[in-house]
Amino acid sequence: MDTDSGLSIDAPHRELLDQVLDKWSLSVLNELCARPCRFNELRRAIPAVTQKSLTATLRRLERNGVVEREVISTRPVAIRYRVTPLGKTLRHPVDVLLAWAAEHLPSIERARDAFDAREDREEEGRRL
Numbered sequence: 001m002d003t004d005s006g007l008s009i010d011a012p013h014r015e016l017l018d019q020v021l022d023k024w025s026l027s028v029l030n031e032l033c034a035r036p037c038r039f040n041e042l043r044r045a046i047p048a049v050t051q052k053s054l055t056a057t058l059r060r061l062e063r064n065g066v067v068e069r070e071v072i073s074t075r076p077v078a079i080r081y082r083v084t085p086l087g088k089t090l091r092h093p094v095d096v097l098l099a100w101a102a103e104h105l106p107s108i109e110r111a112r113d114a115f116d117a118r119e120d121r122e123e124e125g126r127r128l
Contacts, residue, residue, distance in 0.1 A: 019064055020090065021097075024049050024057040029083065032067060033091060036082035066090065 009017075019025065027046045031037055037045065042054060049057070058081060061067035066087035072078040101108075 016064065019060045020066060021094070022057075024053055025061055026094065028054070028057055028061065028081075029066070029087065029090065029094070032081055032083045033088070036070075036080050038078055038080050042081070061087070 024046070027049065028042060031042055031045045039054070039058075042058075043049065043051065046054070058067060058069070062069060062081075065084060067081050068084050070080045070082065072080055
């Protein structure tokens, strides 16, 4: 996609954005920006995430250099996750997107309601 500013969203960009800005990644990053956490601390902080989804999310974020894992030499061995300096650079753009969403959510909800009402009318018309 090209715009007047020359922005191009190619496959590598799309893949990265999908991996870094998905539902669980944003929740994990929000927690880890506050403090490093162990796996179970993250599970408690994000109760809706499954163990499988959290594991996959952490691995994806680590692969992209946004999160790092630290092995703690305890008995039993523990793993602590933290945001990398690269990951911290995501904070501002994510905050900008969240501010945009908060500002425009009423308009978006009105648009959704209008769309759904049109769809309902059209569906009703097809049934008659």
